[in-house]
Each structure stands twice: as structure tokens, then as C-alpha cells.
Amino acid sequence: SELPKSYDPRDVEPRWLEFWLSHDLFHADARAPKAPFSITLPPPNVTGSLHIGHALGTTLQDILIRWRRMQGFNALYMPGTDHAGIATQMLVERALQRDEGKTRHDLGRDAFLARVWAWKETYGDRIISQLKRIGASLDWERARFTMDEGSSEAVREAFVSLYEQGLIYRAHRLINWCTDCFTAVSDLEVDTVEEPGHLWEIHYPVVGEPERTLTVATTRPETMLGDTAVAVFPGDPRHGDLVGKRVRLPLTDREIPIVADDILVDPEFGSGAVKVTPGHDENDFECGQRHGLEMLSVIDVHGKMCDPAPEKYRGMTTAEARAAVLTDLEAGGFLGDTKDHVVPRGRCGRSNTIIEPLLSDQWFVRARPLAEPAIAAVKSKKTELFPPTFEKTYLHWMENIRDWCISRQLWWGHRIPAWHCQACGEITVARTDPSACESCGEARLVQDEDVLDTWFSSALWPMSTLGWPEKTTDLKAFYPNSVLVTGHDIIFFWVARMMMMGLHFMGKVPFRAVYFTPIVTDENGDKMSKVKGNVIDPLDVIAGASREKLIARAEENGAPPVAKKNIEKYFPDGMPPAGADALRFSLAALTTPSRTMRLAMDRVEGYRHFINKLWNASRFALMNLDGFDPDRFAEVIAGGLPRGGSHPFSLPDRWIFSRLAQVAGEVHDALSGYRFADAAGALYHFVWDELCDWYIELAKPALRADGGDFDAEARRFSTQGTLATVLELSLRLLHPFIPFVSEEIWHKLPRPKALPESLVVTLYPQPEATWIDAEAVQKMQLVMD
């Protein structure tokens, strides 16, 4: 059957996907007597849809998995999705507001959660089907969810035992509060950006010295209402004598002490005196602890001024209060110079709202004891990081780690397994819901309202997906994972925390290696974002999209007008359908040890051409393999390539076999070192520059020799065999990169009967030592020169 003149992936790819799934080729049995190789898919957000970053990570993971599977490993590619606490809850809340004009509080906790679960059922599997579309050979029957029963049990076990070990505690502390998300967030979720602002000087009258004031400088004058001290540098001649005295806090009726603090105060900066607001500033909080200062909260969870602030200002937003305070200070003659000043400001990584540091009761993980083994494991290469430069990043963060605030004032997530006694106030933390306070025996218990940070369950993911805390066969077989493939943007959020939890609970690292993929950017080098409208949807690359469709999608996502211009500039004719294979090969070929990757569409087109080239080389082979017996040929070369005799292998035959063996070695070495671009490049150049440009051209005369002549027949046989065999083996080598087209061609090619039903489970070619033929390579080089 002759192949069409050019390759069209559109009907081919879905067909093979169906074949693989229906033949159960991706399932890993933990009891199989094979060496394990395991990768866990970083669980995508349950409400998410596939973006190019997923496509990259998944492609690289799948290349490794398919490669090892073909090598005979018991390869497990573990799928699952993440409940993504804040993100999902906000999405559902927005829909609720839009469609019914209601808030979650209108529904109540249980009814709202029912809505979220319903949402999850409706949209939760979208990304799963998209992952299938790009060929990810995940073991779907194992698919997990971070809030399923098993994961919830793991979360509970981890929380309770960490609490029992004193590694989780509850404390009244200064935390990062997002007034928009209405929850505490961890340090990692706060983005500090420098913004233009002002530095105001305020004169605080010194008590008992009518003529004297102490001048402080601040970028947030409204917080002065919560000041509980002024700090000066010890021994500063300007105001050293004031330590121990008091100032009167303007606009209030309070007097506050003057303290000496060499950590908070830099004598070189401003007036050398600092107002201290322990309730709303991290540094001031620590200073307050050092001096036993009172801690006042004058800003509430809504971001408005509240009670200890004078009545006049209560209910104002911080911005309103700032204006009012400045006006009043000015009127009272307390205001000094004002200067422009760049201020670092914390913004919520999700809502971009200004983060208010507030005093609050929250749960924390004591991080330092958990970090120690995680540091040692990387230093000793129990877990190896690729590219190695990320070791520094990892170690620096780990060595300076701070406690992790894990409680969130949300509803969607793992409820904290802690019960507050209504009688004595003590807290009971337990593996099973308690019926009585473990301190006083009281039966009236109320469970903590808060849920855990999404990343808490993610931190347990490599264990919980394999059955932990049960001691399962899966856990024994597939933990530690062989490698984690993820973006370096979540090295702290996720990688570091999996290391800590894995080492703590399993006593072993969660994965033997981490490969950090580049972050995909657009043509301008900007990180892709829906808001910016510069997102490339991998499904558009695969299936094609008109310019109009691309623009419509960007507008749907609320992208700015510039997005439309960029689409018109970079995609005037839309995107041609490239197919999943071309996308996969491009992503692999572009993956170098760099922090970012620009997905250049002309590269994708180039690799689409490559696939077409492979297709046509195969087409040529099929047109010239009439009467070829692959089993007989396999016998002939079983003990190496015969020289002379009744099967004369020509110089090009010996050369291409030799090159194939060498390339198999190169691919093996490259993939072993996570050098995806090198592996893809070696295959690209072998197929195009050597197999197509030279071998096929040189084979033509032998293939077309007329029958009758014994020598011609023999040459024809060995040429057919070489062509068919080298092509067949090339398809195997290529399969992890381009699974669909390789499978399609492979099934049309004559091949030995003993081979399996699918390339997925066919042995990956090894660098066959008996095929290496230095003399042939050298002579062919002369021919080519």
C-alpha cells in the first residue's frame, strides 16, 4: 500500500492514541520482575487547561518514560491533578457571583464545597484529555487527585505526626494577609516589587522636654497610629540621652517609649530614629519582641483602620487613612520634609493586591529541622539537580529557610485536623475525629475552620500517589521516583518541600534527580500569560488555528490590544496544523540547559518538515521492498554483518549500520544526561543528512537492478535489508520523541514477525558494537568529501 505523498497527522495521531490505550500499553505492574523507572507528572491544576509549559514538561517526561520502557524498565508515569486551593476557589466564587450574584457566604460552607466538587467533576478532566492528545504515556488507571481519599489520609497523617513531633505549631504572629483573597499566604506567595513612593518625616514631641522633638521617617505614615515605640541607634550622640524617655504620639493620646536597637536602626539613614509598629511590619515585630513592646493591630483583615486607632480614622482604608493622617499631622505642625522614595512593597502573587502584614493565629511548619537533611541530600548528590547551577539556588534558600505558614482562611482544601475545646480552649490534634478534648475531656469541640496550603498536599505527592502512609508494593517498587521534571519557578514551592517531607517520612529522597525545564516565553522573551494575551496553546500548534481564532481567544481572555497586534505580526496566516509529533520534537530539540525557551514557530515548521522527510524516506523504502523477506534478513545479520560470501554488504551498507550504532550511543548518552536537544539533533541529522541524503541516494542503483543476475539479486537483497532494518531501527530510536508517526510507519514496514504489537514495547536499539566499522566510515567520508 502506497503512502500519501505528504504526511498528515490529523487522522493518524488519534488512531494510535486509541490503540495504545485500548491495548493497556502504559500500565506498570509493581510486581513485574523488571528494574523500576518512575516519573510523577507534576499534577496540573484541576481547573486548568493545557499550556505550552505543560506540553514541554510532559513531552520531556514522556520521552524519558518511553525510552526507559523500551529499554525494558518497569516504567511508571504517574498521573494526577491538584485541587489548587485558592485558584480553584476563586474561580468558582467568580462564577457564582457572575451567574447568581451570590458569595460563598450566601451558600454556606457545605453548599459551596458541593459547588466546587461539581465544578471539579465538570472541568477536572479537560487537561487530562489534552495530555493524552500530545501522547503522554501516563498510567491512567492510577490517576489521583490531591483531595481524594488516599491523599487526604496522607495529609492527615503527615499533619498529625509533624504536630506530635513539634514540627507543626500554632502561633499568634505577624503573617502576610491578602485582603482580596481574604487569607494568610506564605512568604513565597508574596512578590516584592519596588514602587515609587514617598518618605515622610514626622516630629514626635519628647515628653518632659517641651522644646524637643524626635524626628522619624516613614513610607507608611498611617501605621504611626499603631506605633508602640521609637527606636534609635545605641550611643548615637544625636539622641542617645533620650533612651528610656518617652515621646507623645501625635494624633493619639498615647505616650510610647524610646528604645535603643542596633538591628532595626541604621544610623546612616534618615534622622537615625525609627518608628516601631510591631503589629504591621516584620522588622518592627522582631524589634518589639526584643524589647517586649506592646503589639497593636490598627489595620483589620479588610485592610481598614480599626479599634486601637483613634475613632476618627476607623473604617478608613489605609489609603484614606494615609491622606487623613498626613493632613492632620500637617495641621498639628508635626510633619517635616517629604521626599520621593522607592519603596519595596509586597503584593499578593495571585491577586496583585498589596499584602498587609497582620497579627494573626496561624499554623506553621518548623522548617529548619526538616531542611537539614534536604540540604545534605543535595550536597551528597542523593538527589542530583540538572542543570547543576540550580544547586546554589536550592541550597541558598534551604539554608535561610523560615517557618512555613500553612493555614489558609479558605474553604476548598484539606481541613486542618485540629479541634478547639469550647470549655478549656485547648487544641486536640488527632488522626481520627476526636469526641472529647484530650486535655479536659469536654465533649464540645469545634474543628479549626482553616484549610491547609495547597502545597502541603503537593509536598507529599510522590509518596501519597504510591499509597503512603500504607506500606504498599507500589511504594516499595517506585519510591524514590527516578527523576522529577518540572519548572524552576516552583523549586521552593514544591521541589524543596517534597525533599523535606520525603526525607522526613520515608527516610529517603523522593527522587534521584531533578531536571528543571526552561520556562517557555513568547517571541519577545516575555513569560507567557493569559492576561498579556501572548499564550500559545499547544493544541493550536497541533491542530492548527486561523488568525481569527487566535485573536478571538486572546480577546476572550481579556488580553490588551497589543496582543492582537502581536498575533497579526507573528501569525499573519494563523498556525498551520503541525501535529503532536512536530510539537514534541520541537520542544525536545529546543530544550537546552537554559532558563528560558522561546518557542519559535519557524522551528516547529522546520521539524514538521523533518517528519515529512522521514515519511517520504519510508515511502521510498516501501516502494522498493517488493519481495523482501525481513525474517531471512534478520537471520543473515544475526551474528553481525557478514563480509563477502553470498551476502555482499556494500560500503554504504556497512557505513550506515555503523553510523546507526554510533547514533544509538549518542542518543543514549544524551538522554542519560538530560541533554534533550543533543538527542533530538543527533537523530535529526542522522535521518536527514546521512540516511536520506547519502544512503538512499546510493542505494537507488542497487534497488533498481533488474532480476536474473545473481550478483545483482544479492546486492538488491542486502540493500533492501539494510534500508528496511536501518529505517526500522531509526523509528525505534525516534519513537520516544515522535510516537505517533513512528508507530504509523513502523506498522507499514516489513519487519521480523517476532516483534511486539507496538513500538511502545519494542526494544530500544543499543549501540551494536559489531556494526561499528571505522574503515567504512572513513572511506565513506572520502566519498562524501
Add this chain to the structure above:
RNA sequence: AGGUGCGUAGCUCAGUGGGAGAGCACUACCUUGACACGGUAGGGGUCGGCGGUUCAAUCCCGCCCGCACCUACCA
């Protein structure tokens, strides 16, 4: 402020202590029985700048300039 990375052909990017590369784009020719999603031949780069080490530097070291990212408690 500190840290990390980057700066190589028009564009996007590999790479190495001794010969400077790939894809796309560009030029000329070629509708050749696998493929015009192709073939053949070609043009194009003081490898950011200045010093240093070396017999030899695009590569190693120092400084400078530009860009990106990360971390951070300077009021």
C-alpha cells in the same frame, strides 16, 4: 542591596583551550520516478567592550557595559 544566568550569522539559539556551527530567513540554479514540507551550490559573524593567564582565548580569570530572572527586614 545581594545572588544567578545571559550577550555567538538578519531572526531564534547550540557549542568548544587550537578548524566558528544549526534551524529559519537570504542569493543562484534545478518541477530529477521518495520528498518543492524537496535538491545542489553559495553569501553572511573583530563569538558585547577592555585588560590578564597561555605557545594558543569565542571558551579560563578580572573589570566594565547592556539584558533577564531570583532572593531580601532598610525605615
